[in-house]
Amino acid sequence: xxxxxREGEIMTVQAIDKKSEAEAAFAGAFEAMKGKGAPALRQASxxxxxxxxxxxxxxxxxxxxxxxxxxxxxxxxxxxxAITLPPTTLGRVRLVVADxxxxxxxxxxxxxxxxxxxxxxxxxxxxxxxxVLTALGLPENAGADAVVALNAALMQDGVILCIxxxxxxxxxxxxxxxxTGGEAVSSFTRSLxxxxxxxxxxxxxxxxxxxxxxxxxxxxxxxxxxxxxxVEHIADIGPQSEAAIRLFSLLVTAQAKASFKSLGFVEGGGxxxxxxxxxxxxxxxSVALDGISLLGGKDxxxxxxxxxxxxxHCQSRERFRSVLDGQSTGVFQGKVVVRPGAQKTDGxxxxxxxxxxxxxxxxxxxxxxxxxDDVVCGHGATCGRLDADQLFYLVARGLPKHEAEAxxxxxxxxxxxxxxxEEAVRxxxxxxxxxxxxxxxxxx
Numbered sequence: 366x367x368x369x370x371r372e373g374e375i376m377t378v379q380a381i382d383k384k385s386e387a388e389a390a391f392a393g394a395f396e397a398m399k400g401k402g403a404p405a406l407r408q409a410s411x412x413x414x415x416x417x418x419x420x421x422x423x424x425x426x427x428x429x430x431x432x433x434x435x436x437x438x439x440x441x442x443x444x445x446x447a448i449t450l451p452p453t454t455l456g457r458v459r460l461v462v463a464d465x466x467x468x469x470x471x472x473x474x475x476x477x478x479x480x481x482x483x484x485x486x487x488x489x490x491x492x493x494x495x496x497v498l499t500a501l502g503l504p505e506n507a508g509a510d511a512v513v514a515l516n517a518a519l520m521q522d523g524v525i526l527c528i529x530x531x532x533x534x535x536x537x538x539x540x541x542x543x544x545t546g547g548e549a550v551s552s553f554t555r556s557l558x559x560x561x562x563x564x565x566x567x568x569x570x571x572x573x574x575x576x577x578x579x580x581x582x583x584x585x586x587x588x589x590x591x592x593x594x595x596v597e598h599i600a601d602i603g604p605q606s607e608a609a610i611r612l613f614s615l616l617v618t619a620q621a622k623a624s625f626k627s628l629g630f631v632e633g634g635g636x637x638x639x640x641x642x643x644x645x646x647x648x649x650x651s652v653a654l655d656g657i658s659l660l661g662g663k664d665x666x667x668x669x670x671x672x673x674x675x676x677x678h679c680q681s682r683e684r685f686r687s688v689l690d691g692q693s694t695g696v697f698q699g700k701v702v703v704r705p706g707a708q709k710t711d712g713x714x715x716x717x718x719x720x721x722x723x724x725x726x727x728x729x730x731x732x733x734x735x736x737x738d739d740v741v742c743g744h745g746a747t748c749g750r751l752d753a754d755q756l757f758y759l760v761a762r763g764l765p766k767h768e769a770e771a772x773x774x775x776x777x778x779x780x781x782x783x784x785x786x787e788e789a790v791r792x793x794x795x796x797x798x799x800x801x802x803x804x805x806x807x808x809x
Contacts, residue, residue: 388418390439391515394551397442398519402490403498410517417511424511426640429696429728430667432512435636436610440581442521443550448543448575455789457569458536463543465521465552480532480564486523486555497525500557500589510640513614516553516585523556523585526568530561530591537567542584544572549579549608555587562591562620571601572611577634579608587616590623592647597786598627605634607663613639621647621676628785629656630794632801633664633693641670645679645707655781656685657794659801660693660725667696672714674707683714686778689725690805699744700732707737714744719751719777721770721805771802 384392395411419436420427443464450471453459460483461471467485477483489497501517524540540556560566570586590596598615605611611634619625631637643652658666672681687695697716718727729746751773759769775798782794 385419385433385437387433387436387439391519394439394442394519398521401487401521402493403501406498406501407518407520410514413514414511414518417514420511426510426669426698429694429698429730430636430638430665432610432638436581440549440551440579443545443552446545448545451573451575453539454793456536457539459539459541460524461541461543462523462554462556463545464550465554467522467524476536477538478532478534478536480529481534481538482527482529484525484527486520486525486557489525490520497557500559500587501555510614510642512583512612512638512640513585513616516555516583516614519553519583520555520585521553523554525556526558528558528560528564528566531563532561533564534566537569539569539571540586542570542572542582544574544578544580544582544605545576547576547578549581551581551583553583555585557587557589558596560588560590560594560596563593564591565595567597569599569601571603572613573603574605574609574634577604577606577609579606579635580611581609582611584612585614585616588618588625590617590619590625592620593622594620595624596626598625599790600627600629600639602629602631602637602639603634604632607635609635611635611637613637615639615641615643617641617643617652619643619645619647619650619652622649623647624651626653627655628781629654629668630797631656631658631660631666631668632797633658633660633662633666636665638667638669640668642673643670643681644673644675645681646675648676649678650676651680653682655683655784657778657781657798658685658687658695659778659798660688660695661690661805662693663691664693665696666693667698669696669698671700671702672712674701674703674710674712677707678709679707680711681713684781685716686781687716687718687727688721688774688778689718689727690721692722692724694725695727697728697746698730698732700734701742701744703733703735703737703740703742705736708739710737710740710742712740712742716746717777718748719774720748721751721774771799774802775799
């Protein structure tokens with residue numbers, strides 16, 4: 366702070382805009398990256414970020430996750446190295462992005478179905494493809510987010526998928542975001558999926574650490590969904606070190622009669638922020654956003670979303686479940702915005718949290734902003750412990766207490782898993798829930 370005072374005047378205090386150590390380090394990273402293509406987009410995004418700075422509790426959308434306080438220093442940018450990949454599952458077509466770099470030699474490029482065109486972000490940036498750069502830019506409803514802007518300024522690599530109109534992509538495409546080393550590194554990836562009119566696709570976004578570390582990750586995945594197209598998406602965020610900071614932004618624009626269904630599965634590990642900006646831009650478009658968070662230890666997981674109804678006759682559904690143990694902290698902030706003229710909007714949002722520990726904390730903040738008069742919108746949030754009567758019933762019939770607790774917890778989280786279409790995929794996530802429960806060893 367600084368102060369100036371003349372004789373006989375009241376002293377005034379003026380704040381000095383002082384950058385944090387992390388913000389200063391990002392400036393050095395920007396100098397290194399600004400020559401990597403898309404200079405106009407990078408520069409505009411960087412200028413926006415420098416005006417805003419890292420979010421603090423004073424930023425309403427970041428009130429429960431003070432990133433400036435958590436991100437004290439910045440790890441160096443990652444570099445490609447030798448990798449031994451884990452086995453793929455369910456015959457997915459895997460595209461590998463490791464420590465910020467797309468790795469075509471490790472990816473199933475030759476297995477991509479007909480009608481799907483693949484490019485690396487780095488190549489697209491180098492070629493200055495105007496149409497793709499426009500889609501990579503900041504959507505209107507995410508434009509005020511400093512973390513999304515920082516990603517655009519420092520983006521290293523990622524994948525660009527263009528799915529031709531009326532193409533039914535039979536195989537699921539997995540974008541594997543790998544953190545490979547035991548040493549902490551930073552990575553900034555930005556991927557884009559352009560889905561043509563009437564096309565169908567399934568995209569899985571997997572975040573995996575081969576060796577847990579204090580990785581600092583900022584990932585953006587954008588979907589531009591054409592009229593009448595159908596997209597199913599899973600964001601699978603696996604465990605990491607307690608020192609890790611991982612930021613995931615999902616940007617969705619859906620045109621008329623398009624459908625987008627997404628499940629986010631967060632298994633803790635340090636600080637995780639998953640933010641979703643979805644815009645229903647055409648009439649009769651729909652989004653269904655589901656999520657499960659399994660948190661223990663000192664995990665901090667924040668899910669914040671903004672769903673914008675910009676056209677009439679659109680539908681949105683949001684269902685989120687959080688299970689919290691130890692000293693973990695969960696956050697759910699959901700906002701549904703209904704723009705003028707978006708009549709006949711149908712929106713529903715629900716967050717439910719299950720606290721397994723006296724020291725766990727859950728923050729819920731659902732919001733509605735409605736500027737149309739013919740809508741049906743509602744939201745709800747609950748937070749509680751295991752039902753004592755249900756637990757007593759199961760124990761009275763011979764189940765050990767920890768098994769009875771596990772059965773109730775699995776049922777609570779499993780409501781979301783049941784919505785997945787493929788039985789084999791449902792089985793994977795039920796097994797992940799059971800594995801997490803096994804590691805906690807039952808509530809004492």
